[in-house]
Amino acid sequence: MKKVLFTVALLLGACFASAQVSAVKEAKSLKSKPEEAAKVIEPALTNPETANDPETWKLAGDFQKAMYDDENMKLYLPGGQADTTRLYNSLAKMYEYYLKCDEMEQAKVKSGEMKKPKYRKKNANALKTLRLNLINGGGDAYNKGDYADALKYFGLFVDVVNEPIFADDESLKADTLNALYACYATLAANMLKDKDAVIKYGTIGKEDKSEGYRALMCLAEAYGDKETGDSIKWLEVIKEGTEKFPQQEYFVGNIMDYYIQKGMVDEGLAQINKLLATNETPYFLYVKGILQFEKKQYDDAIATFNKIIANGGDLVAEAYAKIGDCYFFPAQIVVEENSELAIDNPKYNENENQIKALYEKAKPFYEKAKELKPDNNTLWGNYLLNIYWKLNRAEYDSLEKELGL
The missing domain is CATH 1.25.40 (Serine Threonine Protein Phosphatase 5, Tetratricopeptide repeat)
Structure with missing residues (x-):
């Protein structure tokens, strides 16, 4: 019985594999209908019989490229309405499939099944030509608040330069846009709280001379996390930011x-x-x-x-308040000292006079800060209350009422 079942399983497997080969052939015949062809070839991408064939992935990528081209054309037609979600999804899948095709080809070259890659040059040209459009996809997704897709597109723009398919293309590696859009990948990752992605892209993005500070800020947040952070790396990032972007x-x-x-x-x-x-x-x-x-x-x-x-x-209002602090806080040392003295102690009255003198000096600066920033009572509120309590109870009562205390 076991032998019969095993034989049946082999037959079913052979039939299934044959079906996938047939699916590839059918997909080829549907090239003029890329959306249908993409659906037909999809099962072949997971079957070992066809998934190891570079041509399967090349065809799948071609269908996605055709879908992308059809949708992209609508952007240039008068009154054209493009489905941007479909547009950029097809672009990302084209990248995925062409890169997989190259991976399969390299494996066959290494094993001796192929002498040299058949599709690499054509696929590389297509990927390079459309690479800038990944930026549009990332920007479109980011503006919609779809940070996962924004990370996908910006990340793909950055990552692809290190793919083996571009091993000999030094111009891509030297592209200054890599660091710039790594910054935006970092921002998207930061919105998603994806610490690993923040570190991955932030490390690249921080090198951009104009926008690199954004990546460094995100890195600082990642390393500064109380639960999973790294205080040593946080300090390194903050110091680097201070040196590179002192403004x-x-x-x-x-x-x-x-x-x-x-x-x-x-x-x-x-x-x-x-x-x-x-x-x-x-x-x-x-x-x-x-x-x-x-x-x-x-x-x-x-x-x-x-x-x-x-x-x-x-910072003028803040400067006035801080000058007030320069008198108010030394007075608090004397206040603390007086709290330990008896009222009939000669030193007590001497200290009281010193406190009042310092408060008199601080008072106009806090009042100026209040005049300039009446809504920011953290600059002057409690300090003036303390001063008025000591110097003028009527002013104290008025301010207490004003502050709603």
């Missing part, structure tokens, strides 16, 4: 926060002074003032913040 506040802000948290304020000041030497922006001045504040170099910090105010533009 991007994201990197400067992160590296300065790191220096402050680690107590490495001198290192932060050295780096921000280096940046200021070539590009004096309000943000860099603001960062320098904060670092000076952290070192308790209050006079130096005030001078830096005053420079921001004198120049006008961005």
